[in-house]
Amino acid sequence: MDVSFEMAGFNSSFNNALMATRRGGNVILFGIKTGDFILQDYNRLIVRGLTLHAVIGRQIWKTWETTRKLMESIDNGIQEKIFNIILNRGEGTILPIAEYSKERFEKMMAEHPKFLIQF
16 A cells, blocks of 8 residues: 554554555554554565654644544545454454453453444
């Protein structure tokens, strides 16, 4: 893809964004997390000529607004892609509220960087 957005702040999502971005592409970083990240394939970053953009301050809110508009649009097919790819077609990534418990929530957080709570 031309542009990847890392919004979760997880080391794995950072590396996934780098892996998914095409040669000469851009990776937008605004997932906030403290601590160090491990870059799994530094060579890929250099050889592919990826550009990293850190979003800070007022840009965060502008970026969130732009992202919200992209996510709400049904014309671009993003919702289907999110369900099929990020949410693994709903397999193990949807937690019905009736089945909610602290332990189940923590287990899903450990297994999946993104999941939904279904009301």
